[in-house]
């Protein structure tokens with residue numbers, strides 16, 4: 001307990017220090033690499049043409065990057081020797097499309113060698129992923145440095161899909177993010193897919209008395225059960241996170257209000273008056289959702305813990 005409080009205090013100090021230290025700016029590469037935006041957007045666009053799961057993968061990758069050691073590209077590093085990297089940490093399920101970042105980096109090295117950080121490439125790619133999916137566009141502050149450490153064990157710092165509202169609130173506030181940020185950023189679940197293992201807690205053995213989470217719409221729950229039947233368990237089975245999983249819209253919030261959310265952590269947003277009110281607000285207004293999402297994305301993607309270098313290859317430290 002004492003060590004938990006110590007950790008929380010330490011994290012709070014780190015967050016306040018880094019918000020002083022980080023001087024990100026939207027025109028950071030104006031003179032050193034003016035092509036950066038178009039090159040990253042091109043790489044994301046090209047990959048998405050071939051694989052519709054690329055945008056959701058990039059958005060989630062950026063979230064994982066920022067929640068472990070700040071947005072420093074640590075999620076991109078590969079395991080080297082005995083040091084297992086974040087990539088190979090426990091909740092890496094569905095992390096993919098690393099090649100998109102690597103391709104963008106290669107193209108950038110050809111025109112402005114040693115200039116653009118991998119952390120910035122990922123932040124840009126996440127924005128491009130949202131815009132390409134029909135979501136909002138915004139200017140991404142840049143100037144992150146790449147970290148040199150990536151540890152699989154640290155992925156335990158990521159929020160789990162079984163977290164309740166107080167655990168989610170704690171996880172976000174440790175990183176300087178509010179309940180409003182939590183609700184707006186959970187809207188990232190308008191894109192992509194969850195494997196059965198991520199929501200199995202809701203559809204069988206939910207509690208000693210109930211097999212199924214009673215907050216789920218019953219027919220929706222049986223549909224999830226049939227997709228994840230233990231006996232005919234198909235590898236990689238699961239469910240889209242919302243009904244329009246390649247389109248960035250506010251359907252996620254509408255479905256949540258109908259008992260049709262996928263993760264317990266989504267459902268948890270309805271268990272606190274502040275977050276519940278925000279869910280309703282975003283369900284009723286795509287515009288309010290987009291405005292809040294952009295604001296919170298900029299906040300999340302500005303968590304920097306003082307990276308050290310500009311990598312030459314995104315999966316390797318220099």
Ligand code: HEM
Pocket residue numbers: 053055056057059060063093094095159160161162163168185186187188189191192193194195196197198241263265
């Ligand atoms: C609030 C805490 C969060 C929890 C507990 C959480 C948990 C999860 C889980 C368990 C999955 C499914 C993984 C799988 O089964 O393959 C997932 C998918 C996803 N998450 Fe979250 N997430 C959270 C917040 C966020 C945030 C802040 C973003 C980005 C803004 C985000 C974006 C995504 C995306 C896009 C996917 C789909 C990935 C894909 O299809 O490849 N999540 N999340």
Ligand SMILES: *[C@@H]1O[C@H](CO)[C@@H](O)[C@H](O)[C@H]1NC(C)=O
Pocket residue numbers: 087088089092093094095096
């Ligand atoms: C996730 O971790 C497993 C186990 O270490 C590893 O085999 C797999 O390649 C990792 N997935 C990704 C996308 O890196």
Ligand SMILES: *[C@@H]1O[C@H](CO)[C@@H](O)[C@H](O)[C@H]1NC(C)=O
Pocket residue numbers: 164165166167
């Ligand atoms: C959330 O879970 C934690 C850990 O299991 C527990 O201590 C806490 O009371 C729970 N909070 C709510 C609001 O359910």
